Amino acid sequence: MRSTAEARRATVLNAAVSAFARTGFHATPVTAVAAAAGISEAYVFRLFAGKLGLFVAAAGACFERIVVALEAGAERAGDVGPEGVLEAMGDAYAELIADRDLLLFQVQAQAVTDVPEVAEAVRAGYRRVATFVASRSGASDVQVQQFFAYGQLCHLIVTAGLEQVPEPWARALTAGIRHP
Amino acid sequence: MRSTAEARRATVLNAAVSAFARTGFHATPVTAVAAAAGISEAYVFRLFAGKLGLFVAAAGACFERIVVALEAGAERAGDVGPEGVLEAMGDAYAELIADRDLLLFQVQAQAVTDVPEVAEAVRAGYRRVATFVASRSGASDVQVQQFFAYGQLCHLIVTAGLEQVPEPWARALTAGIRHP
DNA sequence: CATGTTTGTAAGTGTGCACTCACAAACATT
DNA sequence: AATGTTTGTGAGTGCACACTTACAAACATG
Structure with missing residues (x-):
């Protein structure tokens, strides 16, 4: 016994988020995240309820980390208005x-x-x-909606690698998005 | 010989777009799209360069159909300004x-x-x-960017099924999105 | 130190699936 | 009719991978 099960679960979740992020649920073998976490595949199956349970748990960890990051960004911004907080979160x-x-x-x-x-x-x-985001920023529904719309646009930009595309249409889509 | 290879390819692509849309690349067996197209798996592999070739071709067909739909929407709108055309495309x-x-x-x-x-x-x-979208509407870069941002938001709304969620945060995200 | 519990693994097992190949029938061309 | 070409399939092959099981060592507790 080197570590407690709970600590193992945490490190496995980190490995899982990275692995699943790159190759997705179906194309990521459990052996891959087990290897990344430095333990055996069999033990991953004991720590989580199947591959699906692992993925769901990883999703929880992912969104948790996002909230933490946004919180940190908002904190750093201090007491500016709703728009200011939203922008700070955007930067975060x-x-x-x-x-x-x-x-x-x-x-x-x-x-x-x-x-x-x-x-x-x-x-x-x-x-x-x-x-x-809504409660912390105090922004209006429309502003929150816009925040998420441009967040999703960000996903497209990154997955398609649009920052690397010099053509005008790509420049239009990536314009003003903070340094991705 | 019942059909020409080119016609087969077209029906296979339709089946492929539907099948891949539901279960994704890795979780969709080629047998599934072959069955949906009404031909054998082996022939699909003769018509396309592997599962990947099929997926890439399906992507082409998908974006083609999108452009056609947007064009139809814009046409239907007639001669309104850039904002009008964009909105018509949004409806389409x-x-x-x-x-x-x-x-x-x-x-x-x-x-x-x-x-x-x-x-x-x-x-x-x-x-x-x-x-x-840019050339047909004549809209500005910012407007085009916004068009795609809210399009991507639409993807989130549909995949997560947010229209079915009655809670306020979901209502905020889905507000004003045309009847999805 | 004996017994139980938790952490950990090596070595399977079964299955699903991408891709191939040998072969057949429909059609064209001479 | 003979020969070639295109359309089409059934029956495999091999491998990757989700999940299990049997077993072992570390630690705790009486």
Whole structure:
């Protein structure tokens, strides 16, 4: 016994978020996340309820980390108005994009919403994030909606690699998006 | 010989868009699209260069159908200003959402962009759509960007099933989106 | 130190699926 | 009619991978 089960679960979840983010649910073998976490495949299956249970748990961890990052961004901004807080959160989200994992995981999760458990996890995640953004910023519904719309645009920009495309249409889509 | 290879390819592509839209690239066996198209799995592999070739071709068909729908919407609108044309295209896209296939396929394609061929297909698709929207509407870059941002928000709403969620945060995200 | 519990793994098992190949029938061309 | 070409399939092959089981060592507790 080297570690407690709970600590193992945490490190496995980190590995899972990264692995699933890159190759998605179906194309990511459990052996891959087990290897990344430095333990055996069999033990992953003991720690989580199947591959699906692992993915759902990883989704929870993903959205948790997003909320934390947005909170930090808002905190750093101090006492500006709702628009100011939203913009600060936008900047924080842009920093999040640097490591790509959290953003890509969301895309992968959206792609597996034909599995009811995943759909529910995605709803739960966006419930957390959306209610937090709204209450913490105090912004209007329209502003919050816009915040998420451009967040989703960000997902397209990153997955398609549009920052690397010099053509005018791509420049139009990526204009003003904070340094992704 | 019942049909020409080219005609077969077309029906297979329709089946492929639907099948991949629901279950995604990796979770959709080629047998499924073959069955939906009413031919044998082996023949699908003769008609397309592997499962990946089929998926890429389906992506092409998907974006093609999107452009056609947007064009029809714009045509129907007549000679209103750029904003009017954009709104007409938005309505047309909303109708497209009714059949869900084209929208979900885009999400699935974005999730497989770790495969270079798919990433390129997605870029090519959005290049077609974005340049078309911009030139046909004559709208500004900012307006085009906003058009796509809210389009992507639409993807989230549909995949997560947010129209079915009565809670305030979900209402805020779905507000004003044309009847999805 | 004996017994129980938790952490951990090696070595299977079964299945689903991408892709191939040998072969057949429909059609064209001479 | 003979020969070639295109359309089409049934029956495999091999491999990747989700999940299980049997077993072992670390730690706790009496």
